[in-house]
Amino acid sequence: MGKRVYMASEIQLSSEQIVAAAVDILHEGGLDAVSMRSVAGRLGVTPPPVYARIGNKDALLDAIAEHFLADLAPDPERDEAWPDYARRWTQQMRQRLTEAADSRLFLQVKRPTYLEATKPLLNCMRRDGMSTDAAVRACRLLTWATVGFIAMDHSPPAASSRRPSRLAGSDPSGVTSEEIDELFTAHIGYLIDGIERDEGMR
Amino acid sequence: MGKRVYMASEIQLSSEQIVAAAVDILHEGGLDAVSMRSVAGRLGVTPPPVYARIGNKDALLDAIAEHFLADLAPDPERDEAWPDYARRWTQQMRQRLTEAADSRLFLQVKRPTYLEATKPLLNCMRRDGMSTDAAVRACRLLTWATVGFIAMDHSPPAASSRRPSRLAGSDPSGVTSEEIDELFTAHIGYLIDGIERDEGMR
DNA sequence: ACCTGAACACCGTTCAAGT
DNA sequence: ACCTGAACACCGTTCAAGT
Numbered sequence: 001m002g003k004r005v006y007m008a009s010e011i012q013l014s015s016e017q018i019v020a021a022a023v024d025i026l027h028e029g030g031l032d033a034v035s036m037r038s039v040a041g042r043l044g045v046t047p048p049p050v051y052a053r054i055g056n057k058d059a060l061l062d063a064i065a066e067h068f069l070a071d072l073a074p075d076p077e078r079d080e081a082w083p084d085y086a087r088r089w090t091q092q093m094r095q096r097l098t099e100a101a102d103s104r105l106f107l108q109v110k111r112p113t114y115l116e117a118t119k120p121l122l123n124c125m126r127r128d129g130m131s132t133d134a135a136v137r138a139c140r141l142l143t144w145a146t147v148g149f150i151a152m153d154h155s156p157p158a159a160s161s162r163r164p165s166r167l168a169g170s171d172p173s174g175v176t177s178e179e180i181d182e183l184f185t186a187h188i189g190y191l192i193d194g195i196e197r198d199e200g201m202r
Numbered sequence: 203m204g205k206r207v208y209m210a211s212e213i214q215l216s217s218e219q220i221v222a223a224a225v226d227i228l229h230e231g232g233l234d235a236v237s238m239r240s241v242a243g244r245l246g247v248t249p250p251p252v253y254a255r256i257g258n259k260d261a262l263l264d265a266i267a268e269h270f271l272a273d274l275a276p277d278p279e280r281d282e283a284w285p286d287y288a289r290r291w292t293q294q295m296r297q298r299l300t301e302a303a304d305s306r307l308f309l310q311v312k313r314p315t316y317l318e319a320t321k322p323l324l325n326c327m328r329r330d331g332m333s334t335d336a337a338v339r340a341c342r343l344l345t346w347a348t349v350g351f352i353a354m355d356h357s358p359p360a361a362s363s364r365r366p367s368r369l370a371g372s373d374p375s376g377v378t379s380e381e382i383d384e385l386f387t388a389h390i391g392y393l394i395d396g397i398e399r400d401e402g403m404r
Numbered sequence: 405a406c407c408t409g410a411a412c413a414c415c416g417t418t419c420a421a422g423t
Numbered sequence: 424a425c426c427t428g429a430a431c432a433c434c435g436t437t438c439a440a441g442t
Contacts, residue, residue, distance in 0.1 A: 036435060046408055107353050133369040141389055148350020151309050167335040187343055194392030248427055
């Protein structure tokens with residue numbers, strides 16, 4: 001009684017450890033390599049402890065997505081107007097999603113996670129005089145456009161021999177990564193222009 | 203010799219039959235219910251014949267996506283300017299993707315399939331004086347925006363009690379389907395306005 | 405209390421064997 | 424020639440059993 005026989009580690013798995021292991025596997029073998037078994041294996045453990053901590057596979061994927069969206073935003077400069085900050089913010093968002101290397105992760109993310117990530121952008125818009133309603137709508141448009149764009153952008157495997165084209169995205173045979181950069185910037189630019197114009201005639 | 207003993211059906215599986223069976227299963231049980239085994243089973247057959255015809259699971263998913271994108275476009279009216287036709291075309295595209303009920307199908311679609319679907323829009327733009335380069339770029343922007351939007355739009359399960367809001371998409375707790383319609387229309391509208399403006403200063 | 409081992413019901417895919 | 428049955432190597436998930 002009271003005597004300790006159990007020799008295994010006293011320290012329970014933390015969700016941070018689990019997510020870290022999952023992210024390692026994601027970067028090494030892609031999202032399809034991330035399984036409850038592979039994550040457990042990397043932690044030197046069988047699946048049940050992972051289930052006990054994280055719930056199930058969907059919850060694990062959510063947690064991975066949240067990991068990549070955490071602390072997304074560098075706060076706006078004091079003299080930075082919202083359209084400029086929005087350009088910076090969407091580029092930052094795009095970079096984070098690209099680091100995650102698989103857009104499937106972000107298509108089932110719950111709204112509160114995106115809401116958390118948009119907070120600084122929302123505040124910046126309100127600071128510049130937008131109504132809360134208009135700012136929430138603008139943030140949703142920009143978030144959807146960014147994630148949607150990345151979801152469509154499964155980069156072409158290799159740069160084949162193609163004539164250089166004058167206009168980004170105009171070559172039907174594919175798109176280079178520079179062209180994708182320009183397409184993304186143009187896309188976001190059109191949205192910001194439109195939102196700005198709507199605000200102007202408010 | 204020459205004597206027929208083999209009693210099974212003489213008719214090989216066609217890919218149309220396979221896709222039709224897969225689409226049935228998709229509508230009944232969702233994309234996760236579509237497996238090589240379930241499709242074979244619905245056709246009263248074991249998996250190998252399905253593999254023989256369609257190749258593998260990825261090819262099946264491609265074929266399903268193509269099914270939903272086939273004959274996408276009602277051709278433009280003779281007096282219909284490209285911005286109006288683009289609005290119609292994107293709405294049509296959106297409707298087809300929504301019918302498919304799972305956007306994952308369209309995120310791995312090969313470029314030629316989208317290229318085929320965009321053809322009438324491309325021709326309409328060229329008819330109205332856009333250069334091929336500009337038209338291809340514009341079509342890609344609109345296609346990416348449409349598919350990306352739908353990919354983000356996993357409709358909320360039920361209409362909970364929420365205050366009505368004046369601006370589409372401005373409620374942080376969720377979006378009603380009417381609001382999503384308006385957000386989509388606004389998004390596409392901003393893009394078309396931007397493209398039109400670029401063309402104007404050409 | 406926490407973990408392991410093993411199982412259940414599935415996958416995608418392949419292949420020897422039947423007719 | 425075309426199909427079936429069975430297998431291989433995986434999944435997500437759960438649960439009795441150990442310590």
